[in-house]
Amino acid sequence: MSARERVAGQVANYVDERTGSAKWLKKTLTKVFPDHWSFMLGEIVLYSFVILLLSGTFLTFWYDPSMREVEYEGSYQPLSGLKMSAAYASSLHISFDVRGGLLMRQIHHWAALIFMAAMVAHLMRVFFTGAFRKPREFNWIIGVGLLTLGIVEGFLGYSLPDDLLSGTGIRIAEAIIQAIPVVGSYLSFFIFGGAFPGEMFIQRIYVVHILLLPGIFLALITVHLMLVWYQKHTQYPGPGRTEKNVVGYPLMPTYMAKAGGFFFIVFGVTAFLGAVASINPIWIYGPYNPGQIGAGSQPDWYMGWLDGLVRMAPPLEAYIFGYTLSLNILIPGLIIPGIIFTGMALYPFIESWITGDKREHHLLDRPRNAPNRTALGAMSITFMLVTLINGGNDLLATHFDLSINQIMWFSRIGVIVLPPLAFVITKRICLSLQRADRELVLHGRETGRLVMLPHGEFIEVHEPLTPEKAYLLTQHEQLPALEANLSNEYGVKNPKVIRSKIRSRLSRSQAEQIAKPTANDVKELEGGHH
Amino acid sequence: MSNELVPLSDPGLPEHIHRKADVDVKAAKRAERQVGILFLLSVIGTLLFIYAYLGIDEDAFVFVPVLGSTNAHQLFLGLGLAMALFFIGMAAVHWAKTLMPDHEVIDYRKEQRSKDEDRDDFVSTVKDRAGEAGLGRRPFIKRTMLLSLGLVGISPVLLLGDLGPLPGNDQKETNWKSGTRLVTDPGDRPIRPSDLEVGGVAQVQPELPAGKVRHLDDIAKDSVLLIRIRPEEFNLDAERLSWTYEGIIAFSKICSHMGCAVALYEQTTKHLLCPCHQSTFDVTRAAKVIFGPSARPLPQLAVTVDSQGYLVAKQPFNEPVGPSFWGRNK
Ligand code: HEM
Ligand code: FES
Numbered sequence: 001m002s003a004r005e006r007v008a009g010q011v012a013n014y015v016d017e018r019t020g021s022a023k024w025l026k027k028t029l030t031k032v033f034p035d036h037w038s039f040m041l042g043e044i045v046l047y048s049f050v051i052l053l054l055s056g057t058f059l060t061f062w063y064d065p066s067m068r069e070v071e072y073e074g075s076y077q078p079l080s081g082l083k084m085s086a087a088y089a090s091s092l093h094i095s096f097d098v099r100g101g102l103l104m105r106q107i108h109h110w111a112a113l114i115f116m117a118a119m120v121a122h123l124m125r126v127f128f129t130g131a132f133r134k135p136r137e138f139n140w141i142i143g144v145g146l147l148t149l150g151i152v153e154g155f156l157g158y159s160l161p162d163d164l165l166s167g168t169g170i171r172i173a174e175a176i177i178q179a180i181p182v183v184g185s186y187l188s189f190f191i192f193g194g195a196f197p198g199e200m201f202i203q204r205i206y207v208v209h210i211l212l213l214p215g216i217f218l219a220l221i222t223v224h225l226m227l228v229w230y231q232k233h234t235q236y237p238g239p240g241r242t243e244k245n246v247v248g249y250p251l252m253p254t255y256m257a258k259a260g261g262f263f264f265i266v267f268g269v270t271a272f273l274g275a276v277a278s279i280n281p282i283w284i285y286g287p288y289n290p291g292q293i294g295a296g297s298q299p300d301w302y303m304g305w306l307d308g309l310v311r312m313a314p315p316l317e318a319y320i321f322g323y324t325l326s327l328n329i330l331i332p333g334l335i336i337p338g339i340i341f342t343g344m345a346l347y348p349f350i351e352s353w354i355t356g357d358k359r360e361h362h363l364l365d366r367p368r369n370a371p372n373r374t375a376l377g378a379m380s381i382t383f384m385l386v387t388l389i390n391g392g393n394d395l396l397a398t399h400f401d402l403s404i405n406q407i408m409w410f411s412r413i414g415v416i417v418l419p420p421l422a423f424v425i426t427k428r429i430c431l432s433l434q435r436a437d438r439e440l441v442l443h444g445r446e447t448g449r450l451v452m453l454p455h456g457e458f459i460e461v462h463e464p465l466t467p468e469k470a471y472l473l474t475q476h477e478q479l480p481a482l483e484a485n486l487s488n489e490y491g492v493k494n495p496k497v498i499r500s501k502i503r504s505r506l507s508r509s510q511a512e513q514i515a516k517p518t519a520n521d522v523k524e525l526e527g528g529h530h
Numbered sequence: 531m532s533n534e535l536v537p538l539s540d541p542g543l544p545e546h547i548h549r550k551a552d553v554d555v556k557a558a559k560r561a562e563r564q565v566g567i568l569f570l571l572s573v574i575g576t577l578l579f580i581y582a583y584l585g586i587d588e589d590a591f592v593f594v595p596v597l598g599s600t601n602a603h604q605l606f607l608g609l610g611l612a613m614a615l616f617f618i619g620m621a622a623v624h625w626a627k628t629l630m631p632d633h634e635v636i637d638y639r640k641e642q643r644s645k646d647e648d649r650d651d652f653v654s655t656v657k658d659r660a661g662e663a664g665l666g667r668r669p670f671i672k673r674t675m676l677l678s679l680g681l682v683g684i685s686p687v688l689l690l691g692d693l694g695p696l697p698g699n700d701q702k703e704t705n706w707k708s709g710t711r712l713v714t715d716p717g718d719r720p721i722r723p724s725d726l727e728v729g730g731v732a733q734v735q736p737e738l739p740a741g742k743v744r745h746l747d748d749i750a751k752d753s754v755l756l757i758r759i760r761p762e763e764f765n766l767d768a769e770r771l772s773w774t775y776e777g778i779i780a781f782s783k784i785c786s787h788m789g790c791a792v793a794l795y796e797q798t799t800k801h802l803l804c805p806c807h808q809s810t811f812d813v814t815r816a817a818k819v820i821f822g823p824s825a826r827p828l829p830q831l832a833v834t835v836d837s838q839g840y841l842v843a844k845q846p847f848n849e850p851v852g853p854s855f856w857g858r859n860k
Contacts, residue, residue, distance in 0.1 A: 032636070172789070172806065231642065240545060258626045266623065267619075275612055324859055327856070
């Protein structure tokens with residue numbers, strides 16, 4: 001035994017005698033992780049959160065969360081002597097008078113954008129592969145919660161520098177709060193400590209931004225990862241992979257090195273962006289003043305879809321007994337986002353209600369094998385894209401020489417027509433892909449080689465698939481549709497007959513599939529060849 | 531059942547294919563060298579970082595293609611940090627991929643559901659223990675406990691009461707009174723009609739009583755846009771026309787949609803445009819909404835001149851300015 005081994009042994013012994021951790025650690029270090037590029041999306045979310053914690057903490061050392069009016073005396077000449085809030089002045093100080101301060105601000109902002117983008121991508125991976133199915137519904141809901149809070153956290157952070165652009169964003173948020181029926185004005189006065197903008201807002205959102213929400217994130221992320229750990233990772237289908245096993249690399253050392261290394265890669269890339277790609281140059285916008293505005297105000301991209309919805313809303317306001325109901329704000333600002341996020345959170349339960357499938361699933365779906373789900377995803381993405389496009393309507397108008405009017409009408413009509421269209425097209429694509437899979441299994445791969453038969457006809461040589469490939473293309477389940485349950489076995493009418501009919505209708509649509517080849521089909525075919 | 535529905539059988543995990551470095555000592559040596567070099571690149575990154583921190587002037591600028599003129603200090607700090615981090619990552623991943631075990635292993639899953647007997651045990655334990663606490667037998671304790679727990683939550687909520695004052699009339703009042711002078715923003719100088727040419731536009735604030743300082747809260751409600759066109763271009767009813775003065779018309783600058791500053795005036799069309807969501811208002815028709823999501827015109831401020839010939843407000847705004855709220859018309 002070398003000296004080093006002896007010391008390590010003593011330390012391990014000391015810890016284990018006090019915690020009994022050896023047993024647990026042994027199991028942990030040999031835990032198996034399946035490998036796939038798409039499983040790294042969640043990792044990016046985690047790592048960018050860590051980067052946000054680190055870079056954010058650095059910023060707090062100088063940032064002054066106060067709306068107190070000060071005169072700027074820092075080294076950025078164009079704003080010299082201007083009156084501004086201490087928050088804005090300290091953000092300028094970080095940018096110009098703290099070594100590496102601008103770099104850290106830019107790293108923090110880029111990490112926030114990557115955090116949100118990776119979260120959306122991760123969520124799409126989980127959605128399109130059906131990883132949210134039983135037993136992983138809790139993690140899906142936690143994910144939707146993290147996404148929602150991420151939007152809020154990003155918005156609050158964006159507001160902290162208190163520049164003209166972010167102040168305008170707060171103004172709009174205040175209008176949404178104020179539009180809430182009955183309690184809106186009270187809520188707004190409580191949040192802002194009086195009339196907008198007041199003198200309290202920055203210090204209040206600061207506490208939320210650096211303490212409250214990061215704490216909640218930390219708790220939710222911990223539970224999320226514990227569940228992944230405990231339930232074991234899902235895996236993509238393939239030979240040797242079943243619902244009962246998990247195939248992959250052991251935590252120590254391979255997975256540890258890959259995941260740990262990947263953290264540094266993500267951090268390195270974020271630092272690179274922070275170094276070369278300017279983001280949120282607050283000194284250009286000037287301090288916030290409610291009587292001024294910069295042209296072409298744009299929020300960060302994860303708010304763009306909301307902005308686009310607000311922009312395309314028709315100018316509706318209703319009056320009830322003399323009270324004002326701002327439908328033009330409430331519908332795009334609260335109601336539609338509310339429906340989208342609630343629907344998203346409930347989706348696992350909706351799907352399992354439609355399919356009647358209450359079993360555990362650990363093998364992922366290939367998206368084409370769940371045409372309705374895939375089509376629904378494409379439909380939602382299309383909706384988001386149309387709203388996002390409208391969110392940039394002023395930029396599009398100037399860049400492409402269109403009128404804002406044209407873009408607005410395109411969006412108003414598009415947001416209703418294009419998503420269903422995307423559904424239909426995607427479903428068709430899925431079914432054709434299924435058909436192509438079936439052809440491949442039954443007739444093999446086209447080689448492009450032609451041979452001439454004795455009687456002069458040319459045929460293309462087909463190469464049979466490997467058993468592995470053929471298995472991959474046929475391993476999925478094809479559930480039958482649920483029949484409507486109109487009456488029970490004694491002929492008594494089912495009281496929930498409408499519900500049952502709706503469900504069976506949805507279920508039939510869900511079950512539209514191209515029948516996958518069975519062992520018999522393949523055998524018959526082989527028989528035919530010989 | 532017919533055997534038609536039998537699926538294709540699972541051929542099992544494909545055989546493991548060895549990597550070059552597993553079988554070839556030379557390849558393994560090469561991989562080792564590569565990992566080492568990657569770690570060294572990270573060291574170079576850190577050295578660059580230290581050099582930039584200590585050695586590059588904070589206001590040194592360099593020209594970089596694509597980026598343009600860039601602050602060298604921040605740029606090289608960033609590049610150094612990026613290199614230092616990135617290459618540690620690359621080294622670890624390359625090491626894992628070439629030299630660490632790449633045998634896929636199989637682990638087995640259990641159903642999440644606990645075993646039936648454990649579940650039954652759990653239920654009976656809960657029942658027993660709850661019975662021992664005797665809540666079911668002592669309804670008085672149960673009720674008072676629920677009451678106290680329900681009420682105790684009130685205190686912290688009540689404590690939030692001082693977060694803000696109640697709105698009162700605050701949302702409906704501005705500093706514009708009858709006879710308040712219009713003053714330039716910035717500058718705080720009173721204005722005569724002749725100061726504004728036809729086609730001109732100016733941002734104004736109400737003159738504040740001596741000693742009162744203008745806060746952002748005031749600007750958020752008081753900001754007014756003054757626009758001058760030829761009087762015959764107006765298309766207003768008699769009352770609104772009487773609120774103008776020699777072609778000068780005044781509107782609240784705070785958008786009636788969500789409160790942005792309505793800043794863009796198109797002289798040719800006489801349209802005011804809010805850059806936030808493109809609500810567009812027609813100046814000649816009392817800021818009627820002609821495009822965009824806003825549901826109401828911008829409130830118009832009645833203006834005239836005082837005895838010294840300065841522009842003043844004839845009366846306060848006759849409606850609240852800014853975005854709508856529930857009690858707006860009360
Ligand atoms: C999910 C987590 C987070 C997100 C999405 C986020 C997002 C943002 C964004 C977009 C900004 C504006 C940056 C700029 O352009 O100046 C910001 C500013 C800021 N953030 Fe965060 N942040 C997060 C977590 C944190 C944490 C954990 C801390 C501190 C412990 C923090 C501290 C700060 C500070 C002090 C500022 C103001 C910097 C300045 O004005 O220069 N953030 N945040
Ligand atoms: S705030 Fe002016 S259009 Fe929305």
